[in-house]
Amino acid sequence: MKILVINGANMNMLGRREPDIYGKEDYAALCARIYEHAQSRGVAVECFQSNHEGAIIDAIQEADTAFDGIVINPGAYTHYSYAIHDALKAVSIPAVEVHMSDIQKREEFRHLSVTAPACIAQIRGHGFESYTMAIDMLAKLNPEEK
Template sequence: MKFLILNGPNLNLLGKREPGIYGTENYEALCRMVEEHASEHGSTADCFQSNHEGAIIDAIQAADGVYDAIVINPGAYTHYSYAIHDALKSVSVPAYEVHISDITSRESFRAVSVTRPACVGQIYGQGLRGYTMAMDYFLEQAEP
C-alpha cells in the first residue's frame, strides 16, 4: 500500500507545542515511525505537513490515483474546514482521521469534527500510535 500521511497546522511543532498534551516526540520522529511501520508491511508512507488549508487540499486532490489511503490529522481545520471535508469526499482515496490527544476531553469545540464524516474512521487519544493504528486499519482491509 501507498500511504499519504497528512498533517495540518502546528503539527510541525510536535515535541515543542504543549508536550503534556502532544508528547515529546518531534515531527521528524512521527514521520520516521510511519515510514518504518509502512516498510515493515511492504508498504510506503509519504508525510506532508502544512499550516495552509489550500496546500492540504492540493495534497488531497493530488493523492487521487497515486495513493491507496490517506491518514489525516487536520489539526484545527478539523473543526471548521468544510473545504478539506469536500476535498476528501472528492477523491477515490479513503481517509482515516487521527488526533494525538483525546479531543473529547478537552475544550468543547475540539470534540466537533466536520472532516470526520468524509473519513472511514477516527482515532483520538492514542498519541502518535494512532497513526499506525489507522494504517493498520487499511492494511487489514487489504488482506485477502
C-alpha cells in the same frame, strides 16, 4: 499499498507545542515512527505537513491517483474546514482521521470534527500510535497488495 499521511496546522511544532498533551518527540520522530511501522507492514508511505488549508486540499486531490489511502490529522482544521471535508469526499480513496490527543476530552470546541464524516474512521487519543493504527486499518482494506 501506498498511503499518504497528511498533517495539518501546527503539527510541525511537535515537541515544543504543549508537550504535556502532544509529548516531547518532534515531527521528525513522528515521521520516523510512521515510516518504520509502514515498512514493517509492507506499506509505502509519504508524510506531508502544511499549515495552509489550500496545500492540504491540493495534497488530498493529488493523492486520488497516486495513493491507495490517506491518514489525515487536519489539526485545528478538523473543527471548521468544510473545504477539507469536501476534498476528502471528492476523492475515491479511503481516509482515516487521526488525533494524537483525545479531542473528546479536551476543550468543547475540539469535540466537533467536520472532517471525520468524510473519513471511514477516526482514531484519537493514542499519541503516535494513532497513526500506526490508521495505517493498519487501511492496509486491511487491501490485503492482497501487502
